[in-house]
Amino acid sequence: MKNIFQIAAIFLLLIGCGDKTSEASATEEQGEPSGIVVTQDQFDTNNLVVGPMEQRTFPKMVETSGMIDVPPENRASVTPFMGGFVKQTSLLVGDRVKKGQLLVVLENQEFVQMQQEYLEVFNQLDYLKAEFERNQTLFDEKIASQKNFLQAKSNYQTAQARYQGLREQLQMLNISPSKVEQGNISSQAAIYAPIAGSITKMNVTKGSHVSPATEILEIVDNQHVHLELTVFEKDILKVKKGQKIQFKIPEASEEAFNAEVHLVGTSIDDAKRTIKVHGHLEHEEGNFLPGMFVDAMIMTDTTKTWSLPEEAVIESEGNYYVLKLVEQTDGSYTFERVAVKQGGTFDGFTEIISTGLNETDQFLTKGVFDLIGG
Template sequence: MKNIFHIAAVFLFIMGCGNKNTEESASEEQAEATGIVVSQDQFDTNDLMIGAMERRTFPKMVETSGMIDVPPENRASVTAFMGGFVKQTSLLIGDQVKKGQLLVILENQEFVQMQQDYLEVFNQLDYLKAEFERNQTLFDEKIASQKNFLQAKSNYETAKARYQGLKEQLQMLNISPSKVEQGNISSQAAIYAPIAGSITKMNVAKGSYVSPATEILEIVDNEHVHLELTVFEKDILKVKKGQKIEFKIPEASEETFNAEVHLVGTSIDNSQRTIKVHGHLEHEDEKASNFLPGMFVDAMIMTDTIKTLSLPEEAVIESEGGYYVLKLIDQKDGGYTFERVAVKQGSTYGGFTEINSSELTESDKFLTKGVFDLIGG
């Protein structure tokens, strides 16, 4: 009987210890379910940081896209005043040219005929002028008839008008009238650069024929470039002159550049329901040489601002289809306990993210660095 009581006591003791261990395990499991525990050593080793939410100013943005362009006066389409065959050109796409530099020499027998006509009327002009003045004197003295006087006047005025017209045409062909007057006639006409810039199109080669409607080449001066953005109708009332623009050239760089709204269009594209917005670059002298007309840009126009609570961008982690932060709920015995809290993420600007949550206050503390290492993405 004594042995039976002894065995029962030992059994109860073992059962008591088992219940105690079970309670401790359950307590630990509950702690793990409700929080993330980080020791002081882990905190220091991983350079973790704790901070509170800050009230920061966030801009309201209008998303848009467009391209780099140049003003019309910085783009020149070079054509010929009269058709001809290309006698000489040594330019390639990308070549830099100065204003007034020789671009192309054209050759055509019509140039010769025009110079002959000019020289002929030039040589007649002195005679016709003298004849007109003589008939005027005779008419004033009532010696010559009015008919002869008017005929002489008509001949002189007609020749003078033809002389001026041919002279203008020669100058448009860059043929010197004074040289023609000296008897120097050429079958060639030169075309010079109307602006300085770089060759972006070259549509002819030596020996090819160009007509007055043919674009020989294009010159673009990219010293002054700007943004041509396309804004949808639903957003256009928000856009005003002077607003800041942030833009990227996604195919070329991850760098963000700044600009400013300079002009807002006054008509809507009926097919796309969009309107053009013209932006000027900040620090253009430093950046313009890197931009080429036609580059595609993604841009954000800052239309307004709002002040709201925020955390550093890395404090907010996307996980399992939602956004979360780690809120500090306990700090004792050299350790930290964090609770994972779901939040509604707002806009991100300047390395900070807008936090929208009715459960959080400005006095709360959060893990601001190292969140990804604890809960992943």
């Protein structure tokens, strides 16, 4: 029995000590300062800035991608009307050419044969015309038969049609019919630039043979470039002509450029469920090249909401925080770390979505990273 009393006494003593220890710990925790305290010297030295939230307009965006392109009239694929061997070319990819500049000279014996046929028909025309007019007169006077008149008429009109056809073909080959009529026949035909621009493809070399409709080279005039964007079907009803576009060329720079929706496609790609959107650039003076890949945002609507500068919001372990000023004295500032939900970001400001903040609250808007890190 004596031992039982001793054990009970020891147990009560331990409980008393435990209560005292807990009270001491609670007292220590209550004595610890709460929040982040910054002295006035630290505030001034680090150029910290405090300010309220602002009501700002944020656009609603449709994310898309695409490429820099040129209108069809600014791109020319140069092909020969008739085949031949490349006799002359001195152009390289990147060379600029003017409209009408000599590009390639082709050589082919068929050019000679065509000119011979043209010259023969040309020389026959005067005779056939005179025969036709003579037989017409005789037929009108009932001297010649209708058969002779119709035969003369047919011969003249056939020759005339062949003359016009060969003349057009020579002009397509850039061979002068007038020179051929004077007896100047050549085995060479020149190809000239249909537009001004830069050579983007060069598929032949001197001596190579090209067939009709084979692409010899390509010319692109990038004085007027535009955006060709691909928008998913789920977003297309939001996109309208005149809406603003912000785009970047991720492989070239982080700079953002501006454009505007000019045309919205009227048909859907069945396989990809996308629609083409055509955008005009605000400034075309940049070094934009057709084929450049772009990431773009189309501003479809706007909303007004509370915001803070981007640097006032910092991410830590997947959460976003701001530093709210809870106390300011002559010698120090006390900030409280407040978790917020971050909305969109635009023009250096971030949407702040939080029910626990109001317009009178003050926040550290510059220097947050230095205090709480990332």
